Amino acid sequence: xxxxxxxxxxxxxxxxxxxxxxxxxxxxxxxxxxxxxxxxxxxxxxxxxxxxxxxxxxxxxxxxxxxxxxxxxxxxxxxxxxxxxxxxxxxxxxxxxxxxxxxxxxxxxxxxxxxxxxxxxxxxxxxxxxxxxxxxxxxxxxxxxxxxxxxxxxxxxxxxxxxxxxxxxxxxxxxxxxxxxxxxxxxxxxxxxxxxxxxxxxxxxxxxxxxxxxxxxxxxxxxxxxxxxxxxxxxxxxxxxxxxxxxxxxxxxxxxxxxxxxxxxxxxxxxxxxxxxxxxxxxxxxxxxxxxxxxxxxxxxxxxxxxxxxxxxxxxxxxxxxxxxxxxxxxxxxxxxxxxxxxxxxxxxxxxxxxxxxxxxxxxxxxxxxxxxxxxxxxxxxxxxxxxxxxxxxxxxxxxxxxxxxxxxxxxxxxxxxxxxxxxx
Ligand SMILES: *Cc1c(COP(=O)(O)O)cnc(C)c1O
Numbered sequence: 001x002x003x004x005x006x007x008x009x010x011x012x013x014x015x016x017x018x019x020x021x022x023x024x025x026x027x028x029x030x031x032x033x034x035x036x037x038x039x040x041x042x043x044x045x046x047x048x049x050x051x052x053x054x055x056x057x058x059x060x061x062x063x064x065x066x067x068x069x070x071x072x073x074x075x076x077x078x079x080x081x082x083x084x085x086x087x088x089x090x091x092x093x094x095x096x097x098x099x100x101x102x103x104x105x106x107x108x109x110x111x112x113x114x115x116x117x118x119x120x121x122x123x124x125x126x127x128x129x130x131x132x133x134x135x136x137x138x139x140x141x142x143x144x145x146x147x148x149x150x151x152x153x154x155x156x157x158x159x160x161x162x163x164x165x166x167x168x169x170x171x172x173x174x175x176x177x178x179x180x181x182x183x184x185x186x187x188x189x190x191x192x193x194x195x196x197x198x199x200x201x202x203x204x205x206x207x208x209x210x211x212x213x214x215x216x217x218x219x220x221x222x223x224x225x226x227x228x229x230x231x232x233x234x235x236x237x238x239x240x241x242x243x244x245x246x247x248x249x250x251x252x253x254x255x256x257x258x259x260x261x262x263x264x265x266x267x268x269x270x271x272x273x274x275x276x277x278x279x280x281x282x283x284x285x286x287x288x289x290x291x292x293x294x295x296x297x298x299x300x301x302x303x304x305x306x307x308x309x310x311x312x313x314x315x316x317x318x319x320x321x322x323x324x325x326x327x328x329x330x331x332x333x334x335x336x337x338x339x340x341x342x343x344x345x346x347x348x349x350x351x352x353x354x355x356x357x358x359x360x361x362x363x364x365x366x367x368x369x370x371x372x373x374x375x376x377x378x379x380x381x382x383x384x385x386x387x388x389x390x391x392x393x394x395x396x397x398x399x400x401x402x403x404x405x406x407x408x409x410x411x412x413x414x415x416x417x418x419x420x421x422x423x424x425x
Contacts, residue, residue, distance in 0.1 A: 005336065007343040010414075017340065017410035023325060023333050029053055030251075030407040033390060041416050043391040045404030046197075046225060046368050049251030054317040062309050079316075084307035085279075085300065091319040092259055095250070095327060096223065096242070097233035101298035102261050105312060106279075106305075109224060109245040109258040110139045113191075115302055116241040116260065117147045119274045120218040121189045127216070128153050129183060133171065133192045134163040135199070140222055144191060162192070169357035169372075170201040170364075177211045184215035191219075194226030194242075198394060200358035200368035202230055206237040213238070224248060227259060229334070229366035231327045234261050241266075249367070249404065250322070252315035257308060262299040270295055277304030321406065333405040335362045340410055341369060341403055344417040353424050357398070368402040371420075383423035389416060 007013070018024055030050040033040040042050060065077035074082040089100040096103065106112070121130065128151070130144050148158045160183055164171055180190060190212040195202045205221060212219035220241040226232060228249030234242055240263055247256035266272060274295070278286060280303040282294040295301030322330070345356065354373045358365050373380050377397035384391060384399070392400045403413055 005339075007340055009344055009347050011411070014340070014410040014414035017336070021333060021336075021410070023329060023405060024409070026321065026325065027407045027409060029321065032407075035388065038388050041387075041389045041412055041419065042404075043389065043402050043408070043412075043416055045251075045406075045408070046229075046248055046400060046402035047392050048247055048254060049228075049249055049318075049404065050407055051253060051314070052251055052317050052321060054320070055253065055314040058313040058317040059310065062313050081307060081309050084309055084312065085303065087316060088312070088319065089300075091323045095228055095232075095319070095322050096244070096259070096261060097231070097237075097327075098235045098261050099264060101267060101300070102235060102264050104260050104299040104303060105246070105257050105315065106260065106303050106307070107258050108255070109222070109243055110143055112243040112258045112260045112302075113140065113143045113222060114147070115275055115304075116220055116243055116262075117143065117189070117191070119262075119266075119272050119302070120220055120240050121147055121151075121191075122218075122273065123148075123151050123153060123158075123188045127186055127188045129158050129160055129186045130189045130191055131160045131162065131180065131183065131187060131217075133196060133203070134161040135196065136193060137197045137222070137224065140191070140193065160187075169355075170196075170199050170359055171203065173204045173207055176203065176208060180208070180211045180215055180217070184217075187212075187215060187217040189218045189220065192221060194221050194223040194232070194244075195230060195366050195368070197225050198370060198398060198400075200225075200365050200370045200400070202226065202359075202363075202365050205239065206233070209237050209239045223259075225368070226366065228322060228330075229368075231331045235263070238263060238265075246315050246318070250315065251318040251406075252312075255311065256315055257311050260299055260302060262302065264298070267298045267301075274302060275304070279303040279306050325406065330405050334367045334403075337403045337405055337408060337410065337413060338362070338365070338367050338369065341401060341413045341417065344413065345369065345371070345401070345420065348417060348421040348424075354399075367404060368400055371399045371401060373397045373399060380423050384419050387419040387422065389419050391416075 065073045088105040093100045093103040209219045219239040223244035227244035242261040244259045246252035276293040280301045354371045381393040
């Protein structure tokens with residue numbers, strides 16, 4: 001799908017694009033919110049993905065097996081709960097470009113970020129600083145701040161923020177790499193988002209990993225806005241760890257479980273500090289219940305508890321869809337759909353009503369365009385929402401437009417931009 005399409009601002013053109021879209025059939029596999037009998041234009045898949053219709057059946061299977069088997073469902077259920085986390089490894093690994101053993105689904109994103117920092121933020125008196133992107137998601141700041149304080153360091157001193165050059169909205173890769181170099185002797189961990197939740201910028205994770213490691217720091221990523229959105233190659237890029245949530249582009253529902261990657265070079269290293277629980281224990285002898293923690297190999301060795309089956313069942317349904325589609329087809333449509341949105345939105349930007357702060361180069365972004373409104377962004381947002389649209393607003397003035405390639409259509413995008421245009425009238 002690398003063909004260059006000459007976009008047109010017309011409904012007929014958008015409908016033509018939908019006809020030629022190889023993923024068009026997937027749209028009908030999702031529930032769209034209805035208000036007063038009207039289907040909403042949904043552009044919030046970066047915040048909470050829509051529900052795959054197959055979710056209900058996946059939850060029902062577990063409800064029935066619990067009813068029919070009680071505790072025996074751990075082994076007799078159709079998806080035996082004892083091994084439930086294992087049903088996710090390969091499919092999740094395919095989405096983030098990892099080996100199955102490097103990936104585990106458990107807990108939630110922020111919890112996992114803490115668990116990973118317990119293992120991979122090991123500050124010394126000389127090397128104790130953490131580098132994060134300025135304007136990171138608040139939870140990431142809180143996690144980093146509390147870890148720094150937990151180890152007895154001063155947050156303002158130990159946290160290094162990456163900020164754009166004056167007058168610019170996003171970070172330049174060369175500036176990120178130079179800053180890592182500049183702090184090469186004191187940097188313990190580089191921990192940044194894959195895609196920044198606010199600007200929609202995708203960072204060069206491969207280059208960051210390489211330079212981070214070359215100065216002797218550990219490297220970890222928060223992929224909340226990248227998992228299921230960007231074609232990642234975690235194993236090859238080689239960060240020490242990565243964490244993500246699955247309720248955004250991965251459609252696992254509110255509070256859905258977290259994902260975690262630990263590179264295989266750490267797979268079998270029982271000397272790494274970690275907070276342990278019985279489900280991370282070596283599987284064959286787990287029920288001997290002996291004192292002394294023996295972790296199983298790979299990311300699964302960081303598990304604490306047995307699988308949260310009801311929270312995980314929706315993700316099982318969703319990963320089946322991702323597995324069928326594959327990241328290549330998804331990314332191809334993502335670029336067309338986001339490109340079309342960009343084309344239309346530029347077409348209605350008379351008098352500098354707004355500025356798109358997301359990079360225009362497709363390799364530096366995913367499915368999100370962040371629109372910084374000149375003027376009263378909150379009122380514009382409200383006027384857009386009043387037209388059967390669901391889209392997200394972030395203080396002070398940014399509306400995040402996120403077409404999800406699995407279920408948004410080109411026609412959706414066309415009507416969406418019509419609604420935006422009207423909101424500015
Ligand atoms: C969505 C998001 C979170 C949310 O964390 P939870 O622990 O899942 O509530 C954290 N960090 C980033 C970067 C996010 O985008």
